[in-house]
Amino acid sequence: MLTQHAPRLWTYEEPLRFLSFEIGRIMTVIRLSSGELVVQSPAELTPALESALSALGDVRYVVPASKLHGHLYMEQYRAAFPAVELLAAPGLEARRTDLTFDGLLGDVPDPRWAADVDQVAVSGHRWLTELAFFHRSSRTLILGDVGYHVGSSAPLKTRLMARLAGVHGRISPPRDFRLTVANEATFRRSIRDVLAWDFDRVIPGHGEIVETGGKRAVLDGFDWLLQSAGDVDGDGGTRT
Template identity: 35%
Template sequence: MIDMLQQVAQDIWHLPYHFTTSGVRLSTRMTVVRLRQNRLWLHSPVPVSPQVRAQLVALGEVAFIVAPNKAHHLFVGDCAAAFPDALVFVAPGLVEKRGDLQGLRELSETPEPQWQEELGQLFVPGIPAVNETVWFHHASRTLILTDLCQWWQGSIPLSSRLFATLNGVRSRLAVPYMIRLMVKDRPALGRSIHRMFEWDIGRVIVAHNAIVETDAREALRRAFAEVL
């Protein structure tokens, strides 16, 4: 089966990727945003097959590769090798963790000037084991999360269903129990979530594995209300 990018909205695509770890079948996704001048922004890269590389090249120039938190970096090296001219941005703490990679740029609390007019950028403090940055594509009203919220939808193997149920993310959008246990500064987390809701959110894309198109803002509000 050939990997195919799937369009979510104008100038946004995604690519699911499945792999197994500790006996649990996982689904993650790379989100692709086309910025001005046909520059592509790749969020949470997955392995790039020749077919996917060709699709990306047809969409534009891969200019930015982003590892948005301290967990979603496994395929950054492979993606950077496929697009050597792209700038690679990583979550705080990953520069030291990935000493095998050169030229990494650490994300800060300040939106990068290369995309700040098109993508809102917000660092979520209070969970240092994750250090996630979240994003908002203004034109499509799309919030892009990684692990902060999850919803393991659809037909998935039994081990995955059990894991998702125990983690509280099988039946609806929620902050996983594993993430909740990592919270070290709840007031700081709350302030960042309040800022997140200043965006006019109409859609939520998460890495595992839902794309919420209906009542996305309310689903997000319920998810964070349990934590705060």
């Protein structure tokens, strides 16, 4: 039931309907060099998924994409895997007061996974307090709502909606998320930090995985941000 993309990388896709459109959602599983598993954007933990994960290794870290995306089923993982650590995205602790988190994710990767996984805390957006992850050995970028990608395999109705939302054939947040950027320069710096990674595959939060050519798909999807006024030199400014 898990799809393997690289020696230590799997995904699990489950259906999700949004405003009657089928957009799906994607969970990612990384096996660290230590053998422990990181589960990003956890799916509902059915008995079948639980046994599939147990067959891969020790489920040790469960991380959301953001305070909006990928935290719904975290409590099921704590119940099933007693040694698991649940880690919060910025702002999630206030939303999930029913959970006790073992740590808060930021820009610095946890030393226990830094050799395998890097991360960027995407800043400058009102809602998308998102963690973007980079799995080094498979050259994979992992996103949540920062990266929707509806491809050619989606139902016609979804593809039409995706065209309107600007997320068809490219990786981008939908237009409504583009309108809620709080600090454009900061948001642009975060996206440039993401683009600095040497990734080829992209696992979006919703839609279709891009197995190759992912960097071009992100550059296309963020042309509205990267080429906007105020960044005419294209260097995105200096990170401070």
